[in-house]
Amino acid sequence: xxxxxxxxxxxxxxxxxxxxxxxxxxxxxxxxxxxxxxxxxxxxxxxxxxxxxxxxxxxxxxxxxxxxxxxxxxxxxxxxxxxxxxxxxxxxxxxxxxxxxxxxxxxxxxxxxxxxxxxxxxxxxxxxxxxxxxxxxxxxxxxxxxxxxxxxxxxxxxxxxxxxxxxxxxxxxxxxxxxxxxxx
Numbered sequence: 001x002x003x004x005x006x007x008x009x010x011x012x013x014x015x016x017x018x019x020x021x022x023x024x025x026x027x028x029x030x031x032x033x034x035x036x037x038x039x040x041x042x043x044x045x046x047x048x049x050x051x052x053x054x055x056x057x058x059x060x061x062x063x064x065x066x067x068x069x070x071x072x073x074x075x076x077x078x079x080x081x082x083x084x085x086x087x088x089x090x091x092x093x094x095x096x097x098x099x100x101x102x103x104x105x106x107x108x109x110x111x112x113x114x115x116x117x118x119x120x121x122x123x124x125x126x127x128x129x130x131x132x133x134x135x136x137x138x139x140x141x142x143x144x145x146x147x148x149x150x151x152x153x154x155x156x157x158x159x160x161x162x163x164x165x166x167x168x169x170x171x172x173x174x175x176x177x178x179x180x181x182x183x184x
Contacts, residue, residue: 007072
């Protein structure tokens with residue numbers, strides 16, 4: 001696993017305008033970002049385009065990174081997720097095509113085995129905690145985070161008041177945060 005302090009130093013160098021640091025960050029997390037985006041978007045071309053946009057955003061937003069709020073990897077994947085949502089809203093068509101987690105994992109096949117094992121264990125822990133949530137909270141999380149829908153779109157899609165959707169998202173995120181705190 002990459003050293004978290006080293007990741008922070010990379011972002012600091014990017015904030016200072018060091019393009020080489022951005023290249024190093026891309027070498028470290030480009031495949032992971034692409035894998036996440038590939039799962040969220042309709043095809044590899046879209047995932048490549050959005051990955052480029054996301055790393056361009058990292059270049060522009062490096063000064064906004066705060067280590068106390070989370071790891072560089074989490075920050076980067078949040079940028080990727082937001083870029084994918086923007087792409088889907090502006091250029092993407094809402095296709096229902098989904099790629100299995102196994103297919104996305106194949107993209108990472110040359111990653112070290114120990115990294116894949118740790119990653120799989122964390123993913124299983126998150127899935128287990130999500131399964132413990134009430135059905136209504138699981139549904140809004142799935143639509144928001146894996147479907148890329150805004151809370152307003154979820155309310156319209158599920159015929160649920162917007163305030164209820166917001167409450168369910170907040171409650172679910174708080175429960176996830178509490179139960180996964182030991183993962184940090």
